[in-house]
Amino acid sequence: MDEEEKRVRLNQARALLAAAEAGDEADFDRQLAALTAGQRQPVFEQVGLMTREVHEALMAFALDERLDRMAEAEMPDARDRLRYVISLTEQAATRTLALAEEAFPVTERLIERSERLQQQLAQVAQREADNRRLVEVIHTISDYLDSVLGSGNTLKSQFTEVMMAQEFQDLSGQLLMRVINLLEQLESKMVSLLHLTSPETVSGDRQKKDGDMPEDLQRGTGPALPKASSDVVKSQDDVDDLLASLGF
């Protein structure tokens, strides 16, 4: 502290003391502010520096063309790709379902006709009991028809399984829809930020309205992921237990 500074300080301190003694509150406040002004200077400088850094970061953000490209092209593109995955799986599932639906009655007819033929042959075998050779042939055919019936029933349950397996399309579709929604929200936030930092580079029509905010339980939260926490039931048995505890 040099002499001049020391003199100023002392004067300020005396003036503060004088104001306190005189009981002049307004003057006391003024003198106190004058005395502490020097100490607040570094804080203002720091805030100024930080403001400048934030400003520069925002400018760099606005000037970063990659961000612009991401918000404008890459995120919508990613959404389109996911939608395409949904439509591909839907097509595959629909085709599989159609084939299983066609195969099912074909198998049923096969079973039905085998049963009828078996009955008819049994009647013939009864009528022609004397004809050993014929009865023998009928037994052979009847054994074969038995195996047709068994295979037919196996096929029927397998076609049902093939149909049930197409359930994946609903679950994967719901999961992908949620990712698409998230991308939409991210994109809209990025566009808003870009718009704020450099209005001239962002055209008005890119400003999209906010998508649905994260849905609450009422809206539904989508299929549970395998790693889901304990507030999610793990199986149909859990559902049944929970409902039973509620008096169902």
Next chain:
Amino acid sequence: MDLNMKILVVDDFSTMRRIIKNLLKDLGFSNIEEADDGTTALPMLKHGHFDFLVTDWNMPGMTGIDLLKAVRADPALSTLPVLMVTAEAKREQIIMAAQAGVNGYIVKPFNGPTLKEKIDKIFERVQS
């Protein structure tokens, strides 16, 4: 159980509607109609004399839980048996559905025997 009863299947995914419809057919039911969300389902229920509702939860437009609440709030539909078949698996959600008056709750992925078991149970209770 009346195999001729009229059933409405509500799900936004056509794949799932088709699977449920096929399973119901396999169980012997033949009078089945479809809707893709609550908004289309509700007028059908009001005018279609349905005996049973099978609905998903998470659908655009009107959700399954809102459809269930609307059904329970309508004097003409309030006793309609409702089965939820949904991927929504949070305990709170199952409790929410139970409180809203659901008759059965199946979590996807599911299978044919589970569907049969729940339907049998629902109609046992309804008849008794």
